[in-house]
Amino acid sequence: MPELPEVQTVLDGFTEAIKDKYILDLECYYPGTVIHDPEQQDEPFPAKMISTRRRGKYMIVELDNGSSFIIHLRMTGKLVFSTLATEPLPHERARFILEGDELVHFIDIRTFGKIIHCTSTNVSSYLPNLGLEPLEQEFSYATLAAKLKSKKAPIKTVLLDQSIIAGLGNIYVCEILYRTGILPTTPAESLNPKSIKNIVKECVTVLNQAIQMGGTSISDFRRIDDKTGEFQRFLQVYQKAECPLGHKTKRIVQGGRSSFYCPICQK
DNA sequence: CAATGATCCTGTCCGC
């Protein structure tokens, strides 16, 4: 499931694929996958990308005609580059058609992913309330502590809340909590300053490492060139029977999602 | 206002 490092990996690949090329069309094969802003003009193509950026798990692609794409992969969305296919691929929900018979396919088994095409001035109105960007300057002990203050919910649930920190998902939250030795059930407001500082530090370390590895290929995540990421080799508790020290891990359900942790290493 | 639950989907895996 794509989280911040996977989204960044996909966005880097997508940026490279469309750079300096005309986008000729965006076709949709599944109702609801592509959403058109009512204020968006009817004939936006051809157009070229002038910038791409990421906000949490959202990718934002700005075009030179005043419009933008907002892409969210949700759980099973993928962007796949090709130069050959013409018929829709299995689970292909949309495709970008580029000059020179090049294509970028939006493949999404569970159909939760979205591509919003809107005027660039309307981008922010399509984004939800998103919290701290963990790889930006704003992410620090002070800003995170302020967000955790008076949050009674378990730290696991709070770190998954995109309005607190934008970009973390189940895998990285489990890994960060293991590496900081914090039990996922700990009420967020009860964490001491040292623990919060550790979360900031490990969060940045783990996310940067994962980006460097091209993301985590659990289940079916792939880069745009269909290569796997490699961070799964560095996972310490997520879907593991034992932690690196050989202790048996536990699995509990919090907010409907599995938390993996080590009852000995995490307190 | 916060916390919880249902919902959207389909491929995979497990038990019988």
Added chain:
DNA sequence: TGCGGACAGGATCATT
């Protein structure tokens, strides 16, 4: 062999 059910899970909306 095949069927039913649980599970995976990000974000949104409804309910408590």
